[in-house]
Amino acid sequence: MGRLKTAVGTVLEDLRQRDVERAREPDVCKTDRNIRINVYHGIVSIISVNLAAPFIGIFAVKLGASNFEVGLLSSGPALVSLLSMIPGGKFIDRRPDQKRILGRLIFLQRLFYLFIATIPFFTSDSRAPLLVAAVALMNMPASIANVGWQAFISRIVPPARRAEAFASRNRLMNLVGTLVVLLTGRIIDVVGFPLGYQIVFAAAFVVALVEIWVFNHIDDSTAKSYGPADILTPDKASKGVLASIVDDIRQIFRQGPFKRYLLASAVFYFAWQTPWPLFTLYQVKVLGANNLWVSLLNLANTGGSLVGYGFWVRMMNKHGNLKTLFMSSIWIFIVPLVYGFSHSLTTVAVFNLLTGAIFSGVNLALFNALLEVTPEENKATYIAYYTTAVNGSAILAPMAGVALLDALGFFWAFMVCAALRIAGSLTFLVVNYLERRTSSRPSATTGTAVPAS
Incomplete structure (x- = not known):
């Protein structure tokens, strides 16, 4: 009980602190406080x-969405992101008031939840298309906010503290988020x-x-750089949007580590993402999952992640990120494999403990x-191009999953997805090898052997 009171007191102190008090804090204290507020x-x-x-997936099925429309719940947002990421990233990089812009983007995204709540009032034939459209369009402010947040928080949290700081954030997010899903699922069913x-x-x-109120309490006075970005120079602007993007891509492909990581990702x-719509369809149509079961599956996943974060932080500190x-990613083939052989939600829930870790x-x-x-320079723009490339593949992935389902049925579609996931993970092994070889070239010229990893 005493620890709980102390924790609550720390939270209230962090959120009540005035601007004048923050200004007198040393940078180290500001960083500690920002990590907690994050x-x-x-x-x-x-x-x-x-x-x-x-x-939303179960809601779509209950609204009468087809398999194709369920697939669009994943592909639609990816398409919107593809169109909005790059201009959004450039816009964020040019703004000195990034925190305020991010707050507005979060508000716009969440505003769509109010619209989704009204969809049952529409005619039955328009409900599923309206839901698909809303989920896609809400991803415009969401995707730009995500890019901006990653660039923003990278300047707030020093590199040496990122692994532990983000692990703590993710651990508590998973725990609280799963409890929310569990309670929400029960409320919906009742x-x-x-x-x-x-x-x-x-x-x-x-x-x-x-959420927006809490986010605004982050002190950005210690951020490394907050000036306008210069990737879009006047010369590039005079060439037009297309020429500017071409120049940006050329610059990106001169950044070897970033280029390799982008392609592998x-x-x-x-x-x-190929089997994502298959999981929803299999849970609801084959295994008969209701909202409570969706909550329980999330709870099992979180139970594994609470154990996993501590282990993976140690691995990152020892072996590096790549x-x-x-x-970690080499094992994700287990998920479609389990679904392919499972005829029980209980089995899926048990394996979710492992996959959560x-x-x-x-x-x-x-x-x-x-x-x-x-x-570091123009980070939001680089992240925007990265996320655009990732979402470009994500547009096709759910539709490929639905196509596999229609052609092969659930079992063999899951088997193909498992093989794809193994192949996808191996790309990071290749990137790690190339990075090690590149960094060891000076030693190689002197005849020094490079140990295998």
Whole structure:
């Protein structure tokens, strides 16, 4: 009880501190405080998201969505991101008031939850298309905010503290987020369709207002750089948008580590996301999952991740980001494999404990590796191009999964997806090898052997 009071007291002190008091703090204290507030923001953010996002797939099925429309719930947002990431990243890089812009983008994204809550009031033939459109369009402010947040927080949290700081954030986000999903699923099942869904979608927007308030308490005075970006020079602007993008791509491809990581990630994300719509369809149509079961599956996943984060932080500190990324991602083929042989939600839930531990390493290493290989200057623009490339593959991945399902059925579609995931993970092993070889070239010229990793 005493520890709880201390923790609550720390939270209140962090959020109540005035600007004058912050200005007198040493930079080290500001960084510590920002890391804590980043954790608080993550917790409130995941509450808002998990009140709605995990149930959109089932909501779509109940609205009468076809398999194709369920696939569009993944492909649609990826397409919108593809169109908005690069101009959004350039816009963020040029703005000195990034924190304020990010708050507005978060508000716009969460505003769509209110619209989704009204969809059952429309005619039955328009509900599923409206949901697909809303989920796609809400990803425009969401994707730009995500790019901006990654660039913003990379200047707030020093590289030496990122692994532990983001692991703590992710660990608590997973724990709180899963409890929210568990409670929300039960509420929806008790209240029923469609009112239960409408209540939680509206609540997601209300919590988002608190999320923005917490985010605004991050002190950006210690950020490394907040000036306008110079990647879009006057010369490039005079060439027009297309010529500017071509010049940007040329510059990106001169950044060897970033280029290799981008290409490997595009392959990996395609393999990772191909079975996503299949999981939802299999859970609901074959295994008969309701909202409570969706919550339980998330709970099992979180249980594994709570154990996994500590292990993967040690691996990252010992082996580096890229090698840890391969070591964790090589095991994600287990998920479609288990689905292919499973005829019980209980079996899936048990294996979710293992996959939760695995994916905690994948998510942590993906993010930290991206920040490691991305140049400090114009970071939001680089991340925008990276995310655009990733989403380019993600547009095709869910539709490829649905096509595999239609052609092969669930079992063989899952087997193909498992093989794809192994191949996708191997790309990070190749990138890690190339990075080690590149860094060892000076030694190689003197005849020094490079030990194998």
